[in-house]
Amino acid sequence: MKQQPGFGHQLLELAGLIQRRHAQICAEHDLTPAQSLLLCTLKDGPRRMADLAARLGMAKPALSQLIDRIESRGLVRRTTSEQDRRVVTLEATPEGKKIGRALYEDVDARLPDVAAALGPRDRRLFAGLVGSVTLGPGNCPSG
Template identity: 35%
Template sequence: MTPRADSLTAEIVDLIGTVVTRYYEEYEHAAAEHSLTGAQARLLSLLSVEPLPMRKIAERLKCEPSNITGIVDRLESRGLVERRPDPADRRIKLAAPTAEGARTAEALRMSLHFAREPLGELTSAERTLLKQLLQRMLGITPE
């Protein structure tokens, strides 16, 4: 079933677009504060959750694996990322943050005030509802 195009839906789509644009602008600024590109910062943040092979990083960041290799190379040369063998299959190399890389990823996360501060104005119940609605929109099964 195709949702109706109504003025409320259009307004919500515009608001979501504004939030996304502001988030990326702030993310780019935060990355620059650490002398990183936005792509380097996103990759570092992704790896701070778990070490990943290049193919998985490319899938998650929606780009070509050859681009990921270059980004990992640059982060590795700065001491923020390292390559290590996958314990499950030693033929596969995982990219993982170094201790400095993990600290940088955390500093990036903490500097995203636009993403955090407005949410702080919402009650816990409102934040929970927003999370559930976003998960539903994305087809994510709630935890």
């Protein structure tokens, strides 16, 4: 008799499905998933590098490399505080904001396709449960 996968395995399968779908959408915008997350994080305004590193769960050297690549495309720019030159802020350029908004809208519209097998009632229930998990204690909202 075949054993049913455990809840942890099911969550892992769901994460993989979401990551693959997200990567596909990002590729259509000529971005990597990491670049996508960075632009979506900057969509509401500039962020300090230290805050970005914590929010994205990245070490500062890895974040700097990511920023170097996306900065060379003219999508973000770094600024240094006049009061404390160690404080670096990152903001999206007008082109970065445009691409970030389009990507954010595309992800918001198309990523829910991973739950297409659910009926409308189950999709609403699922969305509520996902919100409870992602906004729960110890979890950082992605927006």
